[in-house]
Structure formats: C-alpha cells, structure tokens
Amino acid sequence: MGFQKTYIILLSILSLISGGFIYLFLRKPPAVFQAFIPKNYMTAIRELSLARNLSTNTPDWIIYNLPDCLWMFSFTLAICVIWDFKLHRQSKFWLAVCFLSGIGFEILQHMSLVPGVFDWKDLIFIISGATLPLSFIFKIRIDEKNI
Amino acid sequence: MKKIFKHGISVAVSTVFILFAISSSDNFEPSCQYLLKNYKDLGYYLCDLLPVEINKQNNFKLIILDKTNSLPVAGIRVGVSWIPMKLIKKKCDEYYEPENCFGHFSIESLSYADTYQYFTDENGEISGTTEYMKYVDKRDNMVVTFHIEDPSGKYSTKNENMRFIYNTGSMQKTIYLLNNSEL
Numbered sequence: 001m002g003f004q005k006t007y008i009i010l011l012s013i014l015s016l017i018s019g020g021f022i023y024l025f026l027r028k029p030p031a032v033f034q035a036f037i038p039k040n041y042m043t044a045i046r047e048l049s050l051a052r053n054l055s056t057n058t059p060d061w062i063i064y065n066l067p068d069c070l071w072m073f074s075f076t077l078a079i080c081v082i083w084d085f086k087l088h089r090q091s092k093f094w095l096a097v098c099f100l101s102g103i104g105f106e107i108l109q110h111m112s113l114v115p116g117v118f119d120w121k122d123l124i125f126i127i128s129g130a131t132l133p134l135s136f137i138f139k140i141r142i143d144e145k146n147i
Numbered sequence: 148m149k150k151i152f153k154h155g156i157s158v159a160v161s162t163v164f165i166l167f168a169i170s171s172s173d174n175f176e177p178s179c180q181y182l183l184k185n186y187k188d189l190g191y192y193l194c195d196l197l198p199v200e201i202n203k204q205n206n207f208k209l210i211i212l213d214k215t216n217s218l219p220v221a222g223i224r225v226g227v228s229w230i231p232m233k234l235i236k237k238k239c240d241e242y243y244e245p246e247n248c249f250g251h252f253s254i255e256s257l258s259y260a261d262t263y264q265y266f267t268d269e270n271g272e273i274s275g276t277t278e279y280m281k282y283v284d285k286r287d288n289m290v291v292t293f294h295i296e297d298p299s300g301k302y303s304t305k306n307e308n309m310r311f312i313y314n315t316g317s318m319q320k321t322i323y324l325l326n327n328s329e330l
Binding site for chain 1: 150153154156157160161164165167168169171
C-alpha cells in the first residue's frame with residue numbers, strides 16, 4: 001500500500017498542478033495567484049500562450065470547467081490517502097468538508113458572496129471530480145469483502 | 148495519537164486546497180466591494196453601481212473621408228479592438244502587465260479586446276458591434292479603437308478611439324485621412 005500511496009499522492013499533486021497550468025496558460029482574466037509568480041516568468045508564459053494560440057484552440061470546458069474537476073479530484077484523493085481509503089466517522093467528516101467546500105464555493109458564487117461566476121457545468125465537474133476517488137474507496141471495500 | 152495526526156494533516160490539506168480555490172478566483176463581479184485598487188492595495192474601489200447590471204452590445208459606425216476633397220475612401224482596412232477604460236488608466240495589459248489588471252473588470256466582456264478586420268465600402272463606411280459587455284458601474288467606459296491602415300499605401304496609418312459609456316447605444320465618427328501625396 002505504501003508504494004501505491006506514493007503514486008496516489010503524486011497523482012493528486014499532478015491533478016492540482018494541471019489545473020494550475022490551465023489557469024496560467026489558458027484563462028484570460030488573471031487569477032490572484034498569478035501575482036505571486038515573478039513578472040518575467042508570467043510574461044514568458046503569456047507570450048508562449050499567445051504564440052501557440054492556446055486559448056482559442058482549446059474547448060471551453062477544458063478552460064473553464066476542467067480545473068474545478070481536477071481541484072476536486074486532487075482534494076478528495078488527498079483526503080482519501082490520509083484516511084487510508086477507509087470509510088468511518090472521521091474520514092466521512094473530512095470527505096464531507098472536501099465535497100461541501102467545492103459545492104459551497106459554487107453556491108456562494110451563485111449568491112454573489114464570493115468572487116466568481118456560478119456555472120451548472122462547474123457543479124457537474126466538481127461532483128465528477130469527487131466521485132472518482134470515492135469510487136476507489138467503494139472498490140477497495142468490495143474487494144475486501146470478496147477476500 | 149495517529150488519528151490526531153491525521154486530523155492535523157487533513158486540516159492542513161483542506162486549508163491549502165481552499166486557499167488555492169480562493170486564489171484562483173479571476174472575477175471580482177458584481178459587487179464593488181470586491182474591486183481592489185490593485186492587488187497590493189486592498190482598499191475598496193469607489194464606484195457607482197447600476198441598479199441592474201446592463202448587458203449590451205454597442206454599435207459603431209466609422210466614415211473615412213479624404214481630407215483634401217472630403218470624398219469617401221473605399222478599401223481602407225480597419226481593425227477594431229475594445230477595452231474597458233479603467234484598464235487603460237491602470238496601464239493594464241492582460242498579457243504583459245497582468246498584475247495591473249487585478250480587480251479592474253467592472254466591465255466584463257466575453258471576448259475582451261478582440262480584433263476584427265473590416266474594409267470600408269464605396270461610401271467610406273464600416274459599421275459593426277462590439278461583443279456583449281456587462282456594465283455594473285455608471286462610470287464604466289469602454290474604449291473602441293480603430294486601427295486604420297491603407298493596403299495601397301496611398302493614405303497614412305492612424306488610430307482613432309471612440310468611447311462608450313453604459314447608456315450609449317451607438318456612435319458614429321468621421322475620420323479624415325491625409326493623402327500621402329499631399330505630405
């Protein structure tokens with residue numbers, strides 16, 4: 001399990017980084033975190049993005065919805081790894097925190113209480129992002145029952 | 148003990164992910180209280196909110212005439228781009244100075260600063276509409292810039308601006324071009 005755990009942690013980090021790259025290379029209005037990236041790096045990224053015409057050649061769902069899915073997938077996966085892919089009171093609490101924070105952001109955006117634009121597609125992608133790691137838990141449980 | 152450690156790790160991981168989600172916010176609409184003067188200065192931006200957000204396109208018409216004889220000039224290439232005035236004032240450049248753009252999207256555009264190419268017709272005219280713009284502030288200004296170029300080289304290249312505010316429906320502008328032979 002330890003060996004697998006390393007891979008799963010890497011997968012979680014990779015998903016988060018992939019979402020970040022979509023923001024950096026494809027999103028037009030700058031995200032707040034870009035302020036922490038050195039200016040010359042940001043300029044190089046923008047020039048590369050412009051030169052390759054990346055944002056116009058990429059479907060909208062990849063630019064606007066996939067980052068949410070990757071964020072949720074990465075978050076849920078991280079919580080699953082911490083709690084060893086086991087379902088009990090404590091892990092359920094943290095999985096709920098993770099799921100509700102994803103859904104909650106969208107609801108708060110809908111109510112204009114936090115910055116951002118509410119989108120039903122975001123909700124669907126967030127739920128999909130959470131479902132995949134949870135299905136790992138159910139698969140592990142089914143496998144354990146069969147053994 | 149192990150469970151306390153796991154709870155601690157869960158708190159840390161959740162904090163990181165939630166902070167990441169907040170820092171990925173790229174839209175400070177629609178309330179002015181989210182508009183920052185710039186990303187280092189967390190002071191509130193003063194604005195005069197419209198009672199209802201206005202989502203509209205602005206129509207423009209450009210007439211190009213020869214300065215010497217006031218006759219219409221056909222076949223002039225006109226590139227059109229638009230940008231919220233606040234971004235110009237803040238020297239915001241989406242690609243090269245993105246840090247100057249934080250919190251300054253009170254006019255929201257689906258395709259911010261898109262450029263289309265037109266050619267003037269036999270009456271020296273071009274007309275068109277901007278993309279849909281969402282105005283939230285009465286002081287919102289959107290600037291449409293015409294990049295004028297004569298492929299034949301007979302007339303000089305120049306740029307002209309037209310400014311729209313939230314209640315502007317359409318605007319017309321006449322531009323006189325100087326024939327290079329007159330220079």
